[in-house]
Amino acid sequence: VKATSRKPTVKDVAKAAGVSPMTVSNVINASGRVSSDTAIRVRQVIEELGYRQSTAARRFRLSKQWMIGLLVVDDNLSFLGDPFTTEVITGLTNYLTGIGYSLTLRGIRPSQFDTHDLFHGIETDAMVLLLSGSSEERLRQLKSLQSFKVPIVLIQEPVPPLVTSVACIRQDDFGGGSAIALHLCATGARDFWMLVPRAVWPAFEARRAGFENAMSAVPGARLRVLDCEDERYETIVAVVSEALGHSRPEAIVGLNDQMAIAAMHAAQRLGLSVPDELQVTGFNGLAFWQFSTPHLTTVLSQGHEIGYRAGAELIAALGSGRFKQKDVVLPVSLRLAESTRHMG
């Protein structure tokens, strides 16, 4: 028996093995309803012919894709730029690869959301969403994505009220913000600046809220917000340099490590010593914190774990028809380094 030029199908295998196509199917899918003699023969023919199941046909027949879609909505063309996002994707991929699912990646700008034909050519069993923009925008994005009628996991933001078939995996950014505030206050600092970029990310809002909440319990603590056009290194350096020309805080709080390092550099260039004259804190602790001098006190994010859990919850929901938990919150931890002063 010689293979023809076209790819062999179940039919070819069946004929060569002297059985029917559905017996071949049963062998492949290990339904257990086939005698071992037949199974062995069929497997041998499969080997000989180099038969490989058509995934496309299976997907079509069973209307199941074994595929999860990841949509990142971001104004930045370089949407994977943040190492946190990267970590999430890695965790998700690692989970999905392990159970034979694929991940499909798509990045889109918020402005393209309505016009662009997002819906063309995407067909996944479930979706993972990294949204951005104001909360109204994000709600609109979410509602529109729900028309796919697949389970959805939101990363790093709580599920809005009255929304079904959606769960959320996030970390305790509020708690992380609180931990930073408490640590800084414990060093005796009271005068804080916070770098807040214009682009709205839910996690940033939570970090800020956590910081303000913890700070509000400390008498005399004051927070000044430095608005930044974007998160770029040059932007942050410019904003901080300008502000330091007029007054001096005791600590600058970055909502992520990149911004914190830029602020640190701006201060150091003006001759300020970190942490003696100015303390600096970051957030995430993934790739950057070690690259500054001194190393950055930061909050350890669990991007990989968040991605991994997102995959696990989604697959579980696919099986049972519903999410076990609507809101999964992972803990974070403060990691002290030399950019802040330590007690005892």
Place this chain on the structure above:
Amino acid sequence: VKATSRKPTVKDVAKAAGVSPMTVSNVINASGRVSSDTAIRVRQVIEELGYRQSTAARRFRLSKQWMIGLLVVDDNLSFLGDPFTTEVITGLTNYLTGIGYSLTLRGIRPSQFDTHDLFHGIETDAMVLLLSGSSEERLRQLKSLQSFKVPIVLIQEPVPPLVTSVACIRQDDFGGGSAIALHLCATGARDFWMLVPRAVWPAFEARRAGFENAMSAVPGARLRVLDCEDERYETIVAVVSEALGHSRPEAIVGLNDQMAIAAMHAAQRLGLSVPDELQVTGFNGLAFWQFSTPHLTTVLSQGHEIGYRAGAELIAALGSGRFKQKDVVLPVSLRLAESTRHMG
């Protein structure tokens, strides 16, 4: 006409519009063979019924997936860790999203390559590969992946001889390595150390070869290779600190920015001033170079462009049946910063 519970198909649309299914198909796919009256009516019904084409059925019928597979072979569980890889993926996604293709991501360890059932459930029109390991290993990986019989683009490594249907997109890492060597030699330095991690990446080999080649033309120039178990910050700091205990080079060359920054820190901790007593150079210039003090002289990589081109070449090859060019090499440029000494 009220939509039933199940999703409407071409058949439903056809019936409601009083035409045949293939007319509906022609309208959707804009074949231009439909009278505008009919087309308008059909489009209206599509709207009313909320009909959406089944991608799975189309993929099956046309045996085309509109999907590109990206496979990263890396021993690191966190395979997206390197910002260069991240840039490549972003560029690829941006290109593919623009033309209605999806990207499917899979990460795998070299050790899993044979045993793990890589082939299950992947069905893509083409593949982009980021391989790792020795050149024999990579060749084996490539050959095994060729059994999919789809066009393949290799990132950052040349196509081995006698391999067909494979093209390569890379940057001029050899030239980048040369540029670093020439710049350092021009500052008067002759005594170099290079950090070389155990894991073999083709781009690293090219950078090293380029450096050695340019250096060999300069009388008195010497290179010492510091072997490192891996690329981690702590590992590099340990290796460099140890070596600096015995002797002092004039410059340390990192094969990427991460390693360069770690080396810089090790030197600074021993009281060496950069660049006066020791110069340091990196490679990539993507996210890290600004985060060190002083900023890092580095070679600018074009990860985004490489990913984008990879997508473009692949889609072109899908159309014409062959690659226009087997080996696309993008230029790199040296970016000077304060970690090296500059001439007037």
Place this chain on the structure above:
DNA sequence: CTGAAAGCGCTTACAG
């Protein structure tokens, strides 16, 4: 310009 027929490769009932 429009339609009736056939089939892509697989699997789910349903019989034997």
Place this chain on the structure above:
DNA sequence: CTGAAAGCGCTTACAG
């Protein structure tokens, strides 16, 4: 334990 029939939703020839 095994098989003949039917169909998932779409589109490509082929006729009218």
